[in-house]
Amino acid sequence: MKQTLLSFLVGGMILTSVAFAQEKKISGRVTSADGKAIPGVTVVVQGTNQATQTDTDGNYSLNVPAGKVVVFRSVGFDDKTIIVNNNSTVFNVSLVNHDNALEEVVVTANAIKREKRSLGYSAPTIKSDELTEGRNSSAINSLAGKVAGVNITSTSNSPGSSSQVVLRGGSSIAGNNQALIVVDGTPIDNTSKVGGSSDLSSVDFGNRGNDINPDDIESVTVLKGPAAAALYGSRASNGALIITTKSGKKGAKSAITFSSTNTLSSILKLPEFQNEYGQGYAAFDEKTGAFVDYVNDPRENGSWGAPFTGNVQEWGQAIDGVRQKKAYSAVKDNVRDFFDLGIASDNNLSFSGGSEKSTFYLGLNALNSNGVYPGKKDNYNKYGVRFNGTTEFSDKFSAGVSVNYxxxxxxxxxxxxxxxxxxxxxxxxPRDIDVKGLKDLSNPYNAYGYTDANGILHDDVYGYYGAYTMNPYWVLANYNNYNDVNRIMGNFNVNYKPTEWLTFQERVGLDNYTDRRRAQSPKCSYLPAHKSTGNYVTGNVQIDPVIYRNDKFNVNEIVNDFMSTTNHNFNEEWDGSCRF
Known part of the structure; x- marks a missing residue:
């Protein structure tokens, strides 16, 4: 009996020692070739689900069976493998930088990252630094000149103006030729609806693709032609821009980034004007067609009159029996002098970071612009908030959110x-009229409705010289086209990884915005102030019916994706993947 019990105890001790020998805890530090710690390195026991990541100082610890192979992986570095033996528990590893690793990874359909060499089509990618180096407030305009075959057309290149992106030329004469825009795997609306109360008027309210803040973008991948259509269907028949926004890094220290860009703008180019002839028109014989004489008509809006002489002469209407005087000579910069210096301020503040299992990115943006028109009538203000975050609940469950308002x-x-x-x-x-002299709308000679020398209000007459046009300063002050846009877009995804080689993902995306527009113009009916000049008649009335127009555009799009992905490494040279 004693011998049997002794044998049992010895056997148990042997089994226990074998069990303890089968698994051991290893630790160490992962650094780069220059000795700097690498956070977020994946440390995995080859062929198992046992894995961990390095912390912010590059340290790790993991329970590993003796004799097993441990693999160290990190984006931008070559993989490193070690064999765990019984002689050591500390393994410090140095990873070799892989210069081409980041350039070879591109984002394709549904925000899936693939190695560039595995693609069967061209997919050029523009990184954040390259995209924002010109500090343009438009993400679309920032692509100009970056990729061959990408044509960017902008109405004015000022904040809020419309931009069109066409890949490899247009395919339709009357239809839409713009590329589809996809943000973090979710297609978004890029509508551009030009406003205006009639076919003769035009108001540029911009396009919705410019709602994206360039400073929130990590990369833009350009998919052209059939490659885009194969991934996103007919919506991408003109190509697609695959935008990936910024995110935090696992194990990275929290970082705060602030940038401020102030831009001054002025009129670059105007039509070429002649400076030899002034206000009026040329008269011709109705029978022979021969030139008769120049007519100096003070009502005229054209410069078809007599050649300039430089002599001082009267012009415009008579107010209280008095007309203005000026030299009959060209004011060469009369159109350019109307415009002011425009200024735009673009401020961005971001917070990013992560732990061993979670990441976050918070971006705040304020863009305020006052354009080149005098005063503050062409102002544009945009405010945005973006949050991207991911977390791992366990080795099998993880989730992510990307939202922008x-x-x-x-x-x-x-x-x-x-x-x-x-x-x-x-x-x-006309070329002989100083536009800057028309700015004072309290001056009866510039106004629509005025008070005479006796204090009597004349609200039904105008003193402005033009019978066929209106004072541009008065039009700027009394016509408004207000625009208010509220937009939220983003997606939420849940991932389940039952095994090392199989992943399921459920993702719901949203793009919702309201675009409200209000057009206001005054109700006016003005007769010429005085007819003593012999040219102004009752028929030279300035009339405009009042306009108060409200337009409201609502867009709401919800997309849902369910994907399953399988990956398998056959050996060091062969691997395969499949997605449904």
Missing amino acids: SRINSNNVGGGQGGGSVYNNLLQT
Whole structure:
């Protein structure tokens, strides 16, 4: 009996020692070739689910069976393997930098990262540093000149203006030729609806693709032609821009980044103007067509009159029996002098970081712009908040969220040839009239409605010289095109990884915005102030019916994706993957 019990105890001790020998705790530090700690390195026992990551100082610890192979992996570095033996428990590892690793990874459909060499089509990628080096407030305009075959067209390149991105030329004459925009795997709306009360008027309210803050973008991958259509269907028949936004890094220390960009703008180019002939028109014989004489008509908006002489002469209407005087000579910069110096301020503040199992990125943006038109009538204000975060609940469950909210309010100056077009009225100013002299709207000679020398209000007459155009300063002050946009877009995803080679993902994406527009113009009916000059008649009335127009555009799109992904490494040279 004693011998049997002794044998049992000895056998138990042997089994216990064998059990303890089968698994041991190893630890160490992972550094780069220059000795710097590498956080977020994945340390995995080859062929098992046993894994961990290095902390912010590059340290790790892991229980590993003796004789097993441990693999160290990190983006931008070559993999490193070690064999755990019984002689040591500390393994310090140095990873070799892989210069091409980051450049070879591209983001394709549904925010899936793939090695560039595995793609069967061209997919050029623009990184954040390259995208923002010009400090353009438009993410679309920032792509100009970065990728061959990508044509960017902008109405003015100012904040809030429309931009069009066309890949490899247009495929439709009347249809939409713009590329599809996909943000973090979710397609978003990029509609551009030009406003205006008639076919002659035009108001640029911008396009929704410019709601994205360039400073929140990590990379942009350009998919052209069939490659994009194969991934996203007919919506991407004109190509696609795959945008990946910034995120925190696992094990990285918290970081705060602030940037401020202030931009000054001015008129670059204007039409070429002649400076030999002034206000009026040339008269011709109705029968022979021969030139008769020049007519100096003070009502005229054209410069078809007599050649300049430099002599001082009267011009415009008579107010209280008195007309203004000026030299009959060219004011060469009369159109350019109308515009002011525009200024835009773009401020960005971001917070990012992560722990061993979670990451976060919070970005705040404020863009405030006052354009080149005088005063503060062409202002644009955009405010945005972005949050991206991921977390691992366990070795099998993880989740991520990406959400962006933006708000825009602006007042846009009308264009085209309608009555509310400031630029159209400005261009029709005769070459001998100083535009800056028209700025004071309290001056009866510039005004619509005035008070005479006896204190009597004349609210039904105008003293402005033009019978066929209106004072551009008065149009700028009395015509408004307000725009308010509220937009939220993003996605939420849940991942389940039952085995090392199989992953399931459920993702729901949202793009919702409201675009409200209000057009306001005054109700006016003005007769010429005085008819003693012999040119102004009752028919030279300035009239415009009041306009108060509200337009509201609501867009709401929800997308849902469920994907299963399998990956298997056959050996060091062969691997395979499959997605459904």
